Amino acid sequence: MIPCIESGIPGFDDLTKSESAMGGIPENSSTLVYGPAKTGKTIFSNQFAYQGLLNDEPCLYIMTDQGIKQFEDMMFDFQRPINKFIEDKTLYTINTTSNISEGKPQKNENIVSSYINNPTDIMVKVSYGVKYVNKNNPRFRSVLDSSTTLLAYNENMLILRVLKAYLMRINEAGGTSIITYTEDSADKKVETILKTMVNNIVRLDGKELTVEAMKGIGKRSSPYQITDEGLVI
Amino acid sequence: MIPTIESGIPGFDELTISEISEGGIPEKSTTLIYGPPKTGKSIFCNQFTYHGLLKQEPCLYLTTDQSLKQLQSNMMEFQWLIMNYIQNQTLYVIDGISHLSGAKLEETNNIKSSSVANSSDMMVKIGIGTRSVYKKSNHFRSVLDSINTLITFNPDQMVIRVLKAYLRRIREARGSGIIAYTEGVADLETENILKSLFDNIIRLDGKNIHFEYLSEENDEIHNFEATYTITDKGFVIEKK
Amino acid sequence: MKKTHIPKLDDFLGGGIPGGSSILFCAVPGVECEAFGYQILNGNIEDGDKGFIFTNVTEPQNIIYEFNKYGWNLEKYLEEEKVFFVDGSSNFMGVPPMGKYTIDELSQIEGIVLKAIDDIPNGVGVINNLSTLLDYLDDDKIIEIISKWNKRAKEKNTILVYIFTKWDYDPKIIENIKNSVDSVISLTSIEERVIIGQGFMVTSASWTTPSKNLVLFFVLQPGGVKIYIPKILVTGPYNAGKTSFVKSISKKSVSVERMAMEKFPTTIAMDIGHVDHKGFVADVFGTPGQERFDLMLDVLAKEAVGAFILVDSTEPQTFARAKEMINKTQSEAIPKIIVANKQDLPGALSPEQIREIMKLDKSIPIIPTIVNENTGVEEALDTLLNLLYGD
Incomplete structure (x- = not known):
């Protein structure tokens, strides 16, 4: 039986049940969540992160598309307040936009900022972040939302190498990771390489959620909606 | 009849029976297995490896996409336990990627760490590895899974050069090699050169498997096609 | 420079x-x-x-x-x-x-x-x-x-x-x-x-x-880069001190994957050592001195690149056997030296005397040693390496 962790997406864990999988996201694996723009990839990631926090699984969250403030607001709107987790330090965020849009960076040691065009710096903070979230609980989650922005600001192959190193690090430390990517935002080649680097692939097209690949189950899909409680299958 | 080795894939050896072959993968040849992402290439390779180990055929395994640790756990899911074969040194592993995770791999006689960006070092270890498996048996298998990460870390020409050197090494030592590659990872031109380097080609598309080889016996290209599934026992060719 | x-x-x-x-x-x-x-x-x-x-x-x-x-x-x-x-x-x-x-x-x-x-x-x-x-x-x-x-x-x-x-x-x-x-x-x-x-x-x-x-x-x-000598033979009549000699020139700590090592099953009664000396590494094989092992000597000698022939300096009656072994190893063609052991014992012959009795050519060095006390061993090693790789 493949051990899984709760996805936090209502209906997803049932969809992914099989004879050999418990349903949910396989533990210590990596998942690519991709699809056209505005199909709920960020919401998916947020729910995944939040569920972990509720289950005492710390989370490393690398956000390139939103600042910490926006993130907090968005979570709050979906009835998922995260300030508690910032305070108890089970959430560690690295954000690369607040430098520009939000002025002064946060003072909390677990809310750090980096530069979107400096992947090396991001990786330094990732290594630190992994140690930080990992020290109290070997079971943790990690979200990178999104790779699209990183790819847009840097040389593609460099980012793919960095992402490979990122995934290797999370896996080695025992974490379960999600990377989001907006379809067709980069070369087809980039998308293919991204797919080869992860264990599971989930595609969102606005109407249907398709599990294109996942350990222990074949291809599956189901319609979904985005309600005021988030993404629901 | 051309000499073959058992693939270890249920249904594959039956599928490939012909007037010149009793079925299986032509012995001492090199095979490219390719297709879109997540179509079962690694599972095929691992099953091929494990079957060889069961038959006491040593294997040189160059892993570049996943660390040895990940490889072991992936194989475990199909009940393919390789620990014993690592311990008795039938399996020789060059791990070209785990250093990226920040973990230091414990090196032994048959577990070597290298780096996907350091082709020279990788080739040195392949040299030592082939010697080691060759001395154990003249029926050894070799697996490279996969070219993808090499492409991400090196210029295309360099990857081709390394592959040529690698394939030459395997051929010289008369090993049977399988190399995995995900379609679309390299540019079309590179992809075409890649394909031209191999004796046999297997293409997977998630549903169908297509196997093709040029026989020196009758100078004909032999083609086989079937459908397949991935079960908890691994890769299975479906009966027609 | x-x-x-x-x-x-x-x-x-x-x-x-x-x-x-x-x-x-x-x-x-x-x-x-x-x-x-x-x-x-x-x-x-x-x-x-x-x-x-x-x-x-x-x-x-x-x-x-x-x-x-x-x-x-x-x-x-x-x-x-x-x-x-x-x-x-x-x-x-x-x-x-x-x-x-x-x-x-x-x-x-x-x-x-x-x-x-x-x-x-x-x-x-x-x-x-x-x-x-x-x-x-x-x-x-x-x-x-x-x-x-x-x-x-x-x-x-x-x-x-x-x-x-x-x-x-x-x-x-x-x-x-x-x-x-x-x-x-x-x-x-x-x-x-x-x-x-x-x-x-x-x-x-x-x-x-x-x-x-x-x-x-x-x-x-x-260690780094070392010159590798695939096989040095140590041979000589029975009881000349071959085993002690192999031991005294070998360093156990060296562990290299060695071709030569794996070619021979370890069950054969034979001394194997690894030399690591002044930038050289070598595998050393000692052969038993008895005649019944002569076949093995033939096999070993085929691929040897250098040889030590040990003699007991106090036992001139064994010199004929030593000479025979030299011929047997076909070692006329490979660089070799005579190690004149047991120089400390009464009645030990000098290198010159040994050369004369054995009728050896000047090109073959004879090194006086007391293997048990490690005397002359390093000199013997240097002399053979010199013959092999010159100055």
């Missing part, structure tokens, strides 16, 4: 490398080449010079780790600022760069390495790896860069050591690269379906007429 600190290489190069020269290690894929560059650097730093390592194949941290495995403390030299890195790898991999200079993009390589050369007058710079550069830059550009670096190195009296793996490049570019350096050392493989040995040979040196011997080598961790 600077020493290379690679055994035998200095002799081949007429004493070493003149300051300001460039030297290319050109390796067949699969042959170990990095160790040569690192060993030259390490040796010269120990001699008090400064140096740098340019890397585009792996992050500096991994190189420090490699040095450690050779038993060399690069970290200390970095702290003392005797060595620095030109890091052309980390930014490419997306990991934190380390070192005095960091390459952000290809176009900076030329200038930054020039700066690095300026920083270490009379020192040694190692470029690892030239071939990795070749696939990023075009052929003419690479030749142009090498000449600029070499020109600057000449001015600063700095030695540049290039590591190059000879993948299947256009022979023309390889030729051009070889022509742009002062000296080329080829690292080749000896193959029988697989690589069974590695050898180096000086193919050119602008400052001298190099001796073009192919020398087998091994890279040991710890």
